[in-house]
Amino acid sequence: MGKPRCHVDDNLQISSANARSGLLLFFVYLAFYAGFMALAALAPQVMSRPVLAGVNLAIVYGMSLIGGALVVAAVYMWLCGGNARQHGHRLEDHR
Amino acid sequence: MIYETSWTAIGVFGFFVAVVLAISFYLGAKAKSASGYYAAHGQIPWFVNGVAFAGDYLSAASFLGICGMIAFYGYDGFLYSIGYLAGWIVALLVIAEPLKRLGKFTFADALDSQFNSRGIKLAAAISTLVVSVFYLIPQMVGAGALVKPLLGLSHEIGVVTVGIVVVLIVVTAGMVSTTWVQFIKGGMLVVFCAILTAMILNRGLSTRPLTSGSPGIETPSHSIVAPTGDWATDRGKPFRQIEVAPGRIVVEHDGGTGWQRVQWSERRDGLLLVNGLPHGRGDGQADFEPVGRIFQLSQES
Numbered sequence: 001m002g003k004p005r006c007h008v009d010d011n012l013q014i015s016s017a018n019a020r021s022g023l024l025l026f027f028v029y030l031a032f033y034a035g036f037m038a039l040a041a042l043a044p045q046v047m048s049r050p051v052l053a054g055v056n057l058a059i060v061y062g063m064s065l066i067g068g069a070l071v072v073a074a075v076y077m078w079l080c081g082g083n084a085r086q087h088g089h090r091l092e093d094h095r
Numbered sequence: 096m097i098y099e100t101s102w103t104a105i106g107v108f109g110f111f112v113a114v115v116l117a118i119s120f121y122l123g124a125k126a127k128s129a130s131g132y133y134a135a136h137g138q139i140p141w142f143v144n145g146v147a148f149a150g151d152y153l154s155a156a157s158f159l160g161i162c163g164m165i166a167f168y169g170y171d172g173f174l175y176s177i178g179y180l181a182g183w184i185v186a187l188l189v190i191a192e193p194l195k196r197l198g199k200f201t202f203a204d205a206l207d208s209q210f211n212s213r214g215i216k217l218a219a220a221i222s223t224l225v226v227s228v229f230y231l232i233p234q235m236v237g238a239g240a241l242v243k244p245l246l247g248l249s250h251e252i253g254v255v256t257v258g259i260v261v262v263l264i265v266v267t268a269g270m271v272s273t274t275w276v277q278f279i280k281g282g283m284l285v286v287f288c289a290i291l292t293a294m295i296l297n298r299g300l301s302t303r304p305l306t307s308g309s310p311g312i313e314t315p316s317h318s319i320v321a322p323t324g325d326w327a328t329d330r331g332k333p334f335r336q337i338e339v340a341p342g343r344i345v346v347e348h349d350g351g352t353g354w355q356r357v358q359w360s361e362r363r364d365g366l367l368l369v370n371g372l373p374h375g376r377g378d379g380q381a382d383f384e385p386v387g388r389i390f391q392l393s394q395e396s
Contacts, residue, residue: 015196022188029184036177058170062177069180073187 017083022076029072036061100247108246112260115279119264119272139274147274150281152179158284159237320344344371358383 047058164172199205203219235254242253264272320336333349347354360369367374372381
């Protein structure tokens with residue numbers, strides 16, 4: 001096992017920035033997921049319409065939710081990296 | 096089914112358990128602090144942690160359970176796999192960072208440090224125990240069910256053995272060994288699944304639906320029944336009735352791609368017949384298959 005790669009995420013500012021980014025992405029995903037649930041509950045006939053290569057909306061939307069979770073995770077990682085760089089510079093100045 | 100005890104399989108199982116326990120005890124000796132026990136000293140390399148996470152999510156429940164649910168319940172089973180990922184997003188985006196910032200290792204500790212309330216601590220403890228129990232019971236039953244065909248041991252021995260091994264691994268070294276065990280499991284699952292997928296795809300894919308002429312369909316000596324009653328008046332429609340066994344009639348439909356078996360029901364003398372057999376789930380009874388295709392829905396009067 002290697003030693004820990006970086007300690008910057010112990011910084012409170014980075015941590016709060018990460019939490020904010022996380023919440024923002026959470027609400028984005030929540031809206032996407034709520035759309036799926038609303039369609040399934042209120043307009044199931046829309047779900048049965050073929051939208052992509054003969055595959056119906058229910059499967060396409062469901063698969064997008066699964067793929068979307070991975071995309072959201074990647075975006076979160078990228079945002080956290082940005083937060084660390086932004087606040088990391090300030091940290092250097094204080095040292 | 097009767098399974099024979101396989102000493103080779105038990106040997107391989109024992110070898111893996113011994114290796115994992117050895118790693119666990121070795122790493123356990125190094126865990127001296129709470130952060131070592133709960134958070135693996137924060138020293139797990141990112142790749143190992145990632146594969147361990149994948150191993151977590153490829154558990155028996157998702158791996159076998161969701162495959163089985165999709166096979167038996169179709170789209171309803173698929174919904175569960177979406178729920179899994181949605182839950183993971185909540186843990187990643189909402190729970191993980193604040194928990195880390197508070198320097199706590201369990202959700203109950205984090206709540207306690209924020210609110211300092213005995214009621215909240217009690218509620219968190221009870222909910223943790225309830226969720227764990229309901230999560231562990233199917234896992235243990237699944238382990239017992241797997242041990243039976245794989246090793247030929249009885250169900251009870253499977254449950255107890257797996258329970259003891261899991262408790263030993265977690266208690267000895269906490270998160271360090273748990274993560275490494277999940278890494279090994281996740282890695283093995285991904286590799287062997289890839290091999291299995293390649294082997295299955297190697298057999299080729301076919302999208303042609305099974306017709307009554309294909310092998311495997313129970314119409315060796317079928318005979319087409321002459322249409323009578325309502326069937327006679329529907330003569331123009333591409334349906335035919337086939338007697339597959341004395342008194343058992345199935346219906347086939349030609350939608351332009353050849354004759355295909357369809358599901359049907361009929362009320363005869365007040366008795367509901369489904370696919371030519373009395374409606375029910377016992378022997379000599381039939382129920383609608385949850386997976387299939389529907390050509391038409393009509394309201395039964």
